[in-house]
Amino acid sequence: MEYKWMIREKADSEAVKTLSKEINVNSILANMLVNRDVDTFQKAKDFFRPDLDKLHDPMLMQDMDKAVERLERSIENNEKILVYGDYDVDGTTSVAMMYGYLSQIYDKVDFYIPDRYKEGYGISEKGVRFAAENGYSLIVSLDCGIKAIEKVKLGKELGVDFIICDHHTPGEELPPAVAILDPKRKDCKYPYKELSGCGVGFKLVQAMAAKRGEDSSKVMGYLDLLAISIAADIVPITGENRIFAFYGIERINNNPRPGIKALMLRSRIEKELEISDIVFKIGPRINASGRLEHAKASVELLISKDLEDALARAEIVDTVNAARKNFDENITKEALSMIESMEIEKKTTVLFKEDWHKGVIGIVASRCIEKYYRPTIILTESNNKATGSARSVFDFDIYEAISECSDLLEQFGGHKYAAGLTMSVDKVPAFQKKFEEVVSSRISDIHMKPVLEIDDEILLDQVNYKFYNILKQMAPFGPGNPEPIFCLKQVFAENVRILKDKHLRFNVVQDGIDTKPICIAFGMADKTIFPDEIIYKMLLRKMRFDLAFEIRENTFRNNSTLQLYVKDIKFD
Incomplete structure (x- = not known):
């Protein structure tokens, strides 16, 4: 998928200068904070030091x-x-x-x-x-x-x-x-x-x-469950949610309840848990029982008071999650094939097949957006009704668009980026037509291409532990407080290698700067940029490129180094 890069505009220079001085950070960090509406000393204090006493009555x-x-x-x-x-x-x-x-x-x-x-x-x-x-x-x-x-x-x-x-x-x-x-x-x-x-x-x-x-303190014992809900439901990690997530994750890392401990063990989470671990490892396992069987199993796991019992329940949930992945992959292939066979270019994807598994259609909708970036609804038949899950693209309100089609629906609900809906099976063609008309009248070109929001352009020698240690304190990351993404301009690669037939590993080089950190580009080994040109071969030829990345710490055999996790590469 090709991204449109959107480097955030520089914040008000006076606000950046004042904040930089007040909290003793460099201008890059101060600019990032002001762009996140953390523009005063008090806001910065609340942001970096979440306080349970600041929860609303x-x-x-x-x-x-x-x-x-x-x-x-x-x-x-x-x-x-x-x-x-x-x-x-x-x-x-x-x-x-x-x-x-x-x-x-x-x-x-x-x-x-x-x-x-x-x-x-x-x-x-x-x-x-x-x-x-x-x-x-x-x-x-x-x-x-x-x-x-x-x-x-x-x-x-x-x-x-x-x-x-x-x-x-x-x-x-x-x-x-x-x-x-x-x-x-x-x-x-x-x-x-x-x-x-x-x-x-x-x-x-x-x-x-x-x-x-x-x-x-009795109530705060439930913050671990609350943090998982915040991460998995993709609500903004701002304000009160930031306080909940901060202390909930702290509790999970220091004293997890048996059910969560069992899920962490099944997920092979051996480091400190982060929001991304909940989104990609813990959440899908909790979700799995409700997708394929009955969600009661997940509740029983979460309320388990004994680790041995929790481990047995987590194993069952894990098995169901593995089966869910198979359904997900097979239905996604079918859905993508249906889209590819369509002759008319559309602004939306609305697919219906009566035998698709209801429990994974939301995941399939997200997978379709990864390939065909447009508002997507995947429908299947359940209880003689067409029922579906909707997923949206950056900054487009799919709930409002569905609301405009409510005359064809029996039930719907959700929010800006995700929704569920039910209709009579015979209404599906009319819904497909009307939804396309509604979205086409509302959506703009900027919505039709995935956006990679970049916090700032930096130089390679600015990637150091002093910088990274402050970035870490900005966690937990999520909607409203995304993990910082930076870019480097006009760099080239050395020591390019392919890992496990699908990932790239290389050192990035910037003229006049000695440091050459390792970059990891997941899934990019065979990615094509131009016709018949893959990234791997272009890197070998030391072609110049711009790099978008996150900064992560990698620890191997007690030796820690900073690495760049590649989000995107753009060649001249």
């Missing part, structure tokens, strides 16, 4: 008082409580957290995860009826429910109240729940709007603990 969230009151009344009246969550990572971590907390203070609590294939996304009729038939008078829903108007009405008819904890965008009408906790509500004045579903649930746990006079 949970009672600022609309309906929080009602939620706490209803939970307390349930406990006083000896009612049965059902914790209900979605089957993805955000949902299962939310359920593990809420069930873990409530079951410590009350013994009439259980949890429920809907079956992806039999019930679909969100609150299901089957789930509501299960609660009523089994004597549950209160459902606490997590990471779902904000649009479940009819299901919540059914609950009221059957004597089941709802407390909804969600972070998705509400519709015009809200469900008739006892309490709806969602910072994206128009009438909610909670200061931070980008919480994960688990984050909203955490605020309820915070409020409950405060009401009961419990030590806050």
Whole structure:
């Protein structure tokens, strides 16, 4: 995939100069921070030293008082409580957290995860009826429910109240729940709007603990689950989420709960865990059971109190994840073949095949975007309906585009970059046509090519440990605080080698500078730049190029060096 490089504009020079002096960093670092809206000494202090005391009061969230009151009344009246969550990572971590907390203070609590294939996304009729038939008078829903108007009405008819904890965008009408906790509500004045579903649930746990006079350390024990939800659900790691992620990852690295420890061992994570490890190793394993079988297995793993038991459960989840990879690869090949056979050039990809596995279509949509960069929806048949997952491209709001097609849909939900939708099978052709029209009218050329955002151009001798050690303190990285990417101009390569038939390793050289760090270019050994020209051969000929990269530390046999992880190479 060819990237368009976008080097960030230089921040206000006076602001950069002032910040550089106040916090004693060079102008490159100060410029990066100002571009991340860290432009004062106090903001820099908050950024580099996240503080749990800076968390917002949970009672600022609309309906929080009602939620706490209803939970307390349930406990006083000896009612049965059902914790209900979605089957993805955000949902299962939310359920593990809420069930873990409530079951410590009350013994009439259980949890429920809907079956992806039999019930679909969100609150299901089957789930509501299960609660009523089994004597549950209160459902606490997590990471779902904000649009479940009819299901919540059914609950009221059957004597089941709802407390909804969600972070998705509400519709015009809200469900008739006892309490709806969602910072994206128009009438909610909670200061931070980008919480994960688990984050909203955490605020309820915070409020409950405060009401009961419990030590806050008890609540902070759930930050590990919250950090996993933040990373896996790809919410911005800014503001309150940055504090949660910072301390959650610290907890995972120092004292992981048995379920997370087991997942780390299965994932062969032997260094300090980072956000990227959650995104690419931990998250997919937690997700796997809900994609192919039932997400209850993931919750049971996360709430396990014994490492031996957790290891056995993690092995099962790992086996399911391996099967998921096979489905993912095979369906992706089919989908790409379908796109290649299309004769008309389009701004969108909307594919439907009735026998594709519902559990991996979101992954397949992302894979298709890697090859054909445009808003993509992959649909399959489930319960006699066409159901699908949508993924977007840089800075294009796919949720809004889908909303414009709502007259053809039975259900949809999500956010700017990812969404889910359901429609009648016979509506698929009409949806394909209308979605293409809507996107074509909204999307611009800048959206149709992947953008590589580069923080700054630097010189090779500026890559040193003093510089790197400050970069490390900017973690955790993610949306809103991306891992820094730099570029070098007009360099060439020495000692070029191919690793494992697919990766490149070389030393990068810049005129007049002695240091020649090692570069690792994953998957670029056979990458073609021009017709019949691959990167490997061009590097061997010492052709000049511009290099975009991240700085990483590599440790081998107790010897640590800085390496450049290549993001892209552009030749003259």
